[in-house]
Amino acid sequence: MKNIKILLVLLLSLLVFNTISNSADALEEKKTIRVGISNQNFSSREHEKIKISSQDIIKIIDLVQNTRFDDVKAGDEVEIVMNGITFDIYINDKKKYENLSGPLLLSSNKPLEVIELNRKGTPAKYEGMFEIKASKKSGYFNLINIVDMQTYLKGVVPNEMPVSFGLEAQKAQAVAARNYVTRAQISPDFDVVDSTSSQVYYGLNSHTQTSNDAVDETQGIYALYRETPISALYYSTSPGISDDWDDVFNNGIKSNLHPYLKAKYETTNKPLKNEDDVIEFYSSKEGFDVNSPKLRWCVEFEQKELVDILNTTLLQQSSAGLVEPKFDKNVKIEGVKEIKPLKRTQSGKIIELLISTDKGDYKIKKELGIRRVLKKNNSMLASANFYVEKGALVDEDDNEIQKENHGVIKLFSAINKDKYPDTFKLIGGGFGHGVGMSQYGAYNMAKSGKKYPEILHFYYTDINISTIPKTVLYNEYNISYKSEFYFDKKTFNEAYIVIDNKKHVSEFPFKINEYDFSNTKEISNNELLKMNITQYLKQGLNCVEFLPLSAQNKGKFVTYRIELR
DSSP: OHHHHHHHHHHHHHHHHHHHHHHHOOOOOOSEEEEEOOOTTSSOSOBSEEEEEESSOBEEEETTTTEEOOOBOTTOOEEEEEETTEEEEEETTEEEEEEEOOOEEEEOSSOEEEEEEEETTEEEEESSEEEEEEOSSTTOEEEEEEEEHHHHHHTTHHHHSOGGGOHHHHHHHHHHHHHHHHHOOSSSSOSEESSTTSOOOOGGGGOOHHHHHHHHTTTTOEEEETTEEOOOOEESBOOSBOOOHHHHHSTTOOOSSOTTOOOOBSSOSSOOOSHHHHHHHHTSOOSTTTTOTTSSEEEEEEHHHHHHHHHHHHHHHHHTTOEESOOOTTOOOOOEEEEEEEEEOTTOBEEEEEEEETTEEEEEESHHHHHHHSOBTTBOOSOSBEEEEEOOEEOTTOOEEEOOOTTOOOOOTTOOTTOEESEEEEEEOOBSOOOSEEHHHHHHHHHTTOOHHHHHHHHSTTOEEEOOOEEEEOOTTOOOEEEEEEEOTTTOSOEEEEEEOTTOOSOOOEEETTEEEOOOTTTTTOSEEEEEOGGGOOSEEEEEEEOOOOGGGTTOEEEEEEEEO
């Protein structure tokens, strides 16, 4: 009954928090994460049947009918089969129940193993619970792992960043991943999925001591811009300059949507303004990410190879709306004349690209569209940060006509449809979209002795390291409001509690660990209170707990957070 009781408590907490959110318009900390589990090759999250077992008894509940079925013995196999729009349950291959409407909830006090689903080369095991819910497609269901935040992150961090990068880099990754899932809502049924569409999550199969420590030693800690958890984007490798969010994802149009995602210059203090700057920069090999094999790279296409690729990828990206004019499936390109950057970001990333062919010119939009159009060996480009070198011009007898100068792109009026460059060489750097935190950069900063807050402050502009703001109000359930967070005295010098009392609550008693602050009338006149609480904190996990507001403050609220410096 342990997991069932926990679920009921969580559901009650969510009810209260939803009331808080509606009352105070605040984003509350997620206690549980709902993860959509994919099939073996991550091609789908829809399942027709699935087998589950555990080394302890499995409890099964029909959530709609509020029916609890007989416990499944430890080691027995439960098979759930979708039969049209209802479920059948088999125990050790014998039908036990049929025509159940679901959703079904499966729980055990030991990990649940999904038989015939492998992660990291071994049978997939998950803590928490499984909800099995019919999908929109008849005959299929979604398998949803309901798990607490810390356990979810322990299944993510070692898959998103190599454990060999070390503890401090893993801590920076843990905070970024915590921020990501806090803001995520893939569908009404789950927050995230277990693939690169969200964050790669392998449940228990990928846990390591280092990554577990990184999650534990950042518990409750977020990167905030003002009072809100940031969209903590991250990627593999910076070429030496990262980019503004607006330039990469908003086509250069300035907005105030992500003011904390700004370009970072590692080896230069100026943007790359022209092709000569780009060629000079990408001909060097400097930057924080020197250990990455993708700091600099070169991809070469032979003419025929490129033609074959473009006839496929231009059609694919046209359907995504990233090619102008739209590529006609009845058109077959026979020759490519030019690959020409039209628009670059500060890092030299191409966000508009012209490809000139014998069938006309095509403009490719967005860095992701460019990377997907210029595939090599069925893999998209590492990044859109590159310049182009063209090979010799050849006629139909393969006689050399003319060569390009190093990196300089020109249009030749003399070129006809039978005379094209024999090769196109793309010379570039970086791996990923290039906005936010570079993982290899975090690794090298950590190697040089930087702590994880320094890493986060470098990659995310004007942030603070803090617990997520919590809203305290009156509730009839008498549920208190707790923030648990890890304080490392070797990492932080000070901690402050920041209390926002714009609603003029008359009293808001709270505790910091064993220290009681029950008389707050003297400080309640402050609309914004920032108090140093370092002396009340211990090395390790700490707890700040606010009691619910009194009935006389019903309809009001106060918010608080703990800022670490």
